[in-house]
Amino acid sequence: EAGVAQSPRYKIIEKRQSVAFWCNPISGHATLYWYQQILGQGPKLLIQFQNNGVVDDSQLPKDRFSAERLKGVDSTLKIQPAKLEDSAVYLCASSLGWGRAASTDTQYFGPGTRLTVL
Amino acid sequence: AQTVTQSQPEMSVQEAETVTLSCTYDTSESDYYLFWYKQPPSRQMILVIRQEAYKQQNATENRFSVNFQKAAKSFSLKISDSQLGDAAMYFCAYRSTGNQFYFGTGTSLTVIP
Numbered sequence: 001e002a003g004v005a006q007s008p009r010y011k012i013i014e015k016r017q018s019v020a021f022w023c024n025p026i027s028g029h030a031t032l033y034w035y036q037q038i039l040g041q042g043p044k045l046l047i048q049f050q051n052n053g054v055v056d057d058s059q060l061p062k063d064r065f066s067a068e069r070l071k072g073v074d075s076t077l078k079i080q081p082a083k084l085e086d087s088a089v090y091l092c093a094s095s096l097g098w099g100r101a102a103s104t105d106t107q108y109f110g111p112g113t114r115l116t117v118l
Numbered sequence: 119a120q121t122v123t124q125s126q127p128e129m130s131v132q133e134a135e136t137v138t139l140s141c142t143y144d145t146s147e148s149d150y151y152l153f154w155y156k157q158p159p160s161r162q163m164i165l166v167i168r169q170e171a172y173k174q175q176n177a178t179e180n181r182f183s184v185n186f187q188k189a190a191k192s193f194s195l196k197i198s199d200s201q202l203g204d205a206a207m208y209f210c211a212y213r214s215t216g217n218q219f220y221f222g223t224g225t226s227l228t229v230i231p
Contacts, residue, residue, distance in 0.1 A: 003162075033219070042122070042209050042221030043163070056218055089161065109163035 002026065004110035006092050012116045018080040021113045025073070025094030031055075032069055033107065034077050035091040043091055049075065079115075087117045120145045122212050124222035131200045132230050138185075139195045139225045141210030147171075151213040152186065154195045157224070158206040166208070169193065197227075205229045 005024040013019050025032050031050050035043035046065065047057040051072035060067070064083070069075040079086055089112040095105035121144045131137035143152070154166040169177045169186050176184050181201075185194045197204055210222040 040223070042211075042223050044221070045219045048217060048219075056216070058218070091163065093163070106165045106168075107163075111160070111162050 004092055004094055004108050006090075006110035006113055008113055009111065010114050010116075012118065013082055015084055015117050016081040018078065019082055019115065020076050020078045021090050021092075021115075023075045023077070023092030023110060025075070025092070026096075026108055029094035029096050029108075030072070031095045031097065031105070032075050033091075033093040033095075034067055034075070035093065036088045037091055037112070038088045046077070082115075082117045084117050087115055089114050120147075120150075120212050120214060120218070120220050122210055122220050122222040124208075124210055124225050126225045127223070128226045128228070130228040130230055131197070133202060134199055136196060136198045137200055137227065139197075139208050139210075139227070141193045141195070141222055143191050143193065143210075143212050143220075145191065145212065145214070147214055149215050152184075152193045153211040153213065154182070154184070154193075155209045155211060155221075156204075156206045157209060163209070167195065200229050202229050202231065 007022050033048050034046045037043040046060045047067045048055040049069040052069045067077045091112045093107040093109045095107045097105045123142045150171045152169045155163050156166050157163045167177050167179045167182050181198045183196045207224045207226050209224045212220045
């Protein structure tokens with residue numbers, strides 16, 4: 001079974017530029033998550049999709065971050081414009097279930113995209 | 119919002135010995151889920167063990183077990199017979215019934231040969 005794929009693995013940009021990350025979850029997984037992991041901290045959930053609908057985006061800085069999950073499969077996370085404090089690893093994860101069943105589901109994480117904002 | 123606290127930034131253990139990683143959390147919910155995740159240097163996070171708050175029995179997965187104290191809001195991870203491959207960052211995580219997810223700041227575990 002293929003795992004969660006993310007690209008690019010590394011990205012370096014100047015502040016105020018835009019950047020986009022892509023995630024391909026495990027086939028058949030209904031729930032998809034985007035996390036931001038700043039160095040030395042635990043992951044922070046930015047947004048959660050179930051199929052192509054947003055379940056929770058309470059910690060997403062909506063003035064600069066946006067995300068979509070087209071057709072309930074792949075997802076993109078965009079930052080526009082980037083700030084220095086956005087430097088982090090962006091993790092994508094997916095899980096099989098949805099709704100209450102997703103609560104105990106195993107989340108499978110991708111390798112992450114390391115973003116450096118100069 | 120719920121908070122998850124891991125008070126041990128770093129821990130070390132001799133190979134084949136036992137180590138316990140601490141985690142406490144703050145919540146007003148009665149039904150929730152707790153997890154321990156492992157993040158090796160390659161950075162791909164993997165699930166170690168999970169616990170449903172309504173279950174009193176502590177979860178066990180091979181050499182990994184938890185001590186879940188609901189009243190104390192404590193969820194520690196015990197690793198028995200530590201192996202070199204156990205070296206990683208370990209994150210405690212809380213999931214609410216509303217499917218919101220919170221991670222602690224992690225504990226870096228070193229296994230000494």
